[in-house]
Amino acid sequence: MQPIIFAILTVVTLFAAFVVVTDRNLFHAALAMMLSFVGVAGFYIMLGAGFMAAAQLLVYIGAISILVIFAIMMTRRIMGTTEPAFNSQMIGAAVAAAGTFALVAFVVFSAWGPTGQVAAINSKPEVPQAVLDNMVVELGRRLVAADGYVLPFELASVLLLGALVGAIMVARPSGEEAE
Amino acid sequence: MLSDLLSLNIGDFLRGAFGATAGTELLIDALGVIVVSTFCLLIVIFLIWLERKVIARMQDRIGPNRVGKFGLLQTVADVIKLLVKEPFTPAGADRLAYELAPMLTVMTALLMWAIVPFAPALVGADLNIGIFFFLAVSSASVVSILLAGWGSNNKYALLGAFRAVAQLVSYEVPMVIALLVPILLARSMSTQEIIQAQTVPYLFVVPLSAVIFFISALAETGRTPFDLLEAESEIVAGFHVEYSGMKFGMFFLAEFVGTLLMSALFATIYLGGWNIPLINLVITLFGGQPIDLTAIALGNWIGLVVFFAKMFLMYFVFIWIRATLPRVRVDQILDFNWKFLVPLSLVLILVVAVVDKLIPANASGVRPLVHLVLNLGIGLATVEILRRRGREARLAATGGDDAAHDGHGHDDHGHGHGHDHAHDAHDAHGAHPAAAVAH
Numbered sequence: 001m002q003p004i005i006f007a008i009l010t011v012v013t014l015f016a017a018f019v020v021v022t023d024r025n026l027f028h029a030a031l032a033m034m035l036s037f038v039g040v041a042g043f044y045i046m047l048g049a050g051f052m053a054a055a056q057l058l059v060y061i062g063a064i065s066i067l068v069i070f071a072i073m074m075t076r077r078i079m080g081t082t083e084p085a086f087n088s089q090m091i092g093a094a095v096a097a098a099g100t101f102a103l104v105a106f107v108v109f110s111a112w113g114p115t116g117q118v119a120a121i122n123s124k125p126e127v128p129q130a131v132l133d134n135m136v137v138e139l140g141r142r143l144v145a146a147d148g149y150v151l152p153f154e155l156a157s158v159l160l161l162g163a164l165v166g167a168i169m170v171a172r173p174s175g176e177e178a179e
Numbered sequence: 180m181l182s183d184l185l186s187l188n189i190g191d192f193l194r195g196a197f198g199a200t201a202g203t204e205l206l207i208d209a210l211g212v213i214v215v216s217t218f219c220l221l222i223v224i225f226l227i228w229l230e231r232k233v234i235a236r237m238q239d240r241i242g243p244n245r246v247g248k249f250g251l252l253q254t255v256a257d258v259i260k261l262l263v264k265e266p267f268t269p270a271g272a273d274r275l276a277y278e279l280a281p282m283l284t285v286m287t288a289l290l291m292w293a294i295v296p297f298a299p300a301l302v303g304a305d306l307n308i309g310i311f312f313f314l315a316v317s318s319a320s321v322v323s324i325l326l327a328g329w330g331s332n333n334k335y336a337l338l339g340a341f342r343a344v345a346q347l348v349s350y351e352v353p354m355v356i357a358l359l360v361p362i363l364l365a366r367s368m369s370t371q372e373i374i375q376a377q378t379v380p381y382l383f384v385v386p387l388s389a390v391i392f393f394i395s396a397l398a399e400t401g402r403t404p405f406d407l408l409e410a411e412s413e414i415v416a417g418f419h420v421e422y423s424g425m426k427f428g429m430f431f432l433a434e435f436v437g438t439l440l441m442s443a444l445f446a447t448i449y450l451g452g453w454n455i456p457l458i459n460l461v462i463t464l465f466g467g468q469p470i471d472l473t474a475i476a477l478g479n480w481i482g483l484v485v486f487f488a489k490m491f492l493m494y495f496v497f498i499w500i501r502a503t504l505p506r507v508r509v510d511q512i513l514d515f516n517w518k519f520l521v522p523l524s525l526v527l528i529l530v531v532a533v534v535d536k537l538i539p540a541n542a543s544g545v546r547p548l549v550h551l552v553l554n555l556g557i558g559l560a561t562v563e564i565l566r567r568r569g570r571e572a573r574l575a576a577t578g579g580d581d582a583a584h585d586g587h588g589h590d591d592h593g594h595g596h597g598h599d600h601a602h603d604a605h606d607a608h609g610a611h612p613a614a615a616v617a618h
Contacts, residue, residue, distance in 0.1 A: 027329060031326075050312075057316065061318070061322065062315065069329070070341075073325075073340070073341070134307075
């Protein structure tokens with residue numbers, strides 16, 4: 001059962017991702033991006049990370065995708081606009097994408113690489129049953145515990161605050177205009 | 180085995196009948212999905228009749244009374260009419276978005292019912308992230324409104340979709356923060372555990388959280404006074420203006436299912452769900468043993484009845500609000516959210532967290548009482564601040580009124596400006612009778 005679901009999810013996610021970059025209709029591309037996000041949420045569920053799946057839905061579909069669609073609606077002439085496949089940012093985007101791919105590939109292969117490590121990954125890590133039963137509680141504790149991930153967690157909130165202030169500064173009319 | 184069936188432990192009954200295999204589990208899951216979604220789809224027929232009848236009574240009308248006894252079959256007739264109507268697609272519509280939107284909206288509306296606990300043993304999926312799952316799916320449901328608004332190729336639909344995004348995305352914020360309070364108190368996001376944690380219904384522990392949740396629930400379901408996304412008098416019907424027949428019916432259905440879901444969630448989170456906390460409280464006060472619905476023979480049936488009573492009580496309140504309040508203005512709606520609900524809910528979660536940490540759990544009865552007192556205190560303080568702000572605003576308006584009045588006196592000789600001033604002053608008097616008397 002599991003491999004079948006995994007296969008379906010993979011096909012859906014990759015197909016949607018392919019549509020995102022090839023569809024000339026921006027609105028449809030955004031819809032395909034949402035489908036791709038849903039596929040990723042499905043992977044999280046398969047990995048037993050229900051919380052991550054719900055967070056994926058909430059953040060990527062409920063917020064980011066809607067913002068993207070909203071931006072499309074605000075800036076495009078209604079319906080039927082098609083965009084050229086390439087623009088001036090093509091090279092930069094290609095470099096960034098290749099770099100990210102290389103990074104991920106490096107991490108994956110260094111973990112799966114030569115002997116020993118493959119076994120370490122294949123063998124299931126020892127997780128106490130109590131942790132598995134209370135995954136959400138444990139996740140919450142780790143996120144705010146002093147010996148856990150409280151620093152990155154709080155730093156992320158500072159980053160978001162910075163983005164918020166920046167957005168307000170950009171959107172605000174300058175002094176003379178406001179008068 | 181039959182006793183399992185009679186006490187509504189249908190899962191156990193099926194396992195007993197077919198053996199505990201993977202196939203049986205699949206059958207149980209499939210049956211659960213079919214039963215819950217069929218229930219949702221059919222109850223809407225009753226809900227629409229109920230809403231029309233109750234609103235009619237509140238507005239001193241009779242309401243539907245021709246088809247069937249008390250007009251009970253009116254909605255059935257309406258559904259048949261919708262089903263036989265021609266499905267119509269406007270020219271220039273984005274077919275993909277246009278066709279997808281009604282399906283998605285019903286799907287998300289039904290999906291959220293998975294976490295609703297109808298009785299001790301009757302719940303679709305008792306997820307440990309229950310409330311979070313509801314929030315995630317409800318935030319995704321905005322997508323269907325966007326699709327409908329964009330796909331219809333109609334300016335009113337698009338305007339409705341714009342309003343929908345602004346409103347639904349904003350009101351999610353106070354809703355999430357308000358829901359954090361009961362989660363904090365129950366120390367769980369599972370709906371079943373939240374019910375069992377309520378020895379006192381949370382409505383009487385954190386009433387402010389309940390009020391904030393209720394207001395944001397009104398906005399999230401897009402009902403009056405927050406029905407700007409389909410405001411008939413301004414943008415025809417908003418995002419679903421181009422839909423006809425059953426495609427329109429699906430939006431209508433999703434709205435009613437969504438409202439009933441909000442009532443169910445309110446009953447679950449703030450009123451104790453299928454449990455009977457208030458009765459148990461009285462029993463314990465008289466030294467008796469509280470009734471544990473999960474243990475007694477007909478617990479599921481009692482729980483089901485209790486839950487439905489609470490859910491329909493809340494649904495009645497939703498109808499009541501719809502029948503009595505006018506629509507909020509479009510410029511007020513975001514102000515109200517960001518400048519009032521969000522700060523209030525932030526203060527609330529801060530206070531609740533501090534109280535929860537400071538007062539030990541074993542001091543029985545003290546903690547809920549402190550929560551209640553502080554909640555009422557914050558509520559009263561908020562009302563007082565609002566009153567002061569209102570008074571200042573009125574004073575400022577009266578100041579303007581005075582100036583206009585003086586101007587009127589000076590300009591009395593010449594007619595040109597004097598007339599305008601007099602008009603202004605008159606208007607101000609009309610709007611502020613109290614100020615006029617004071618003057």
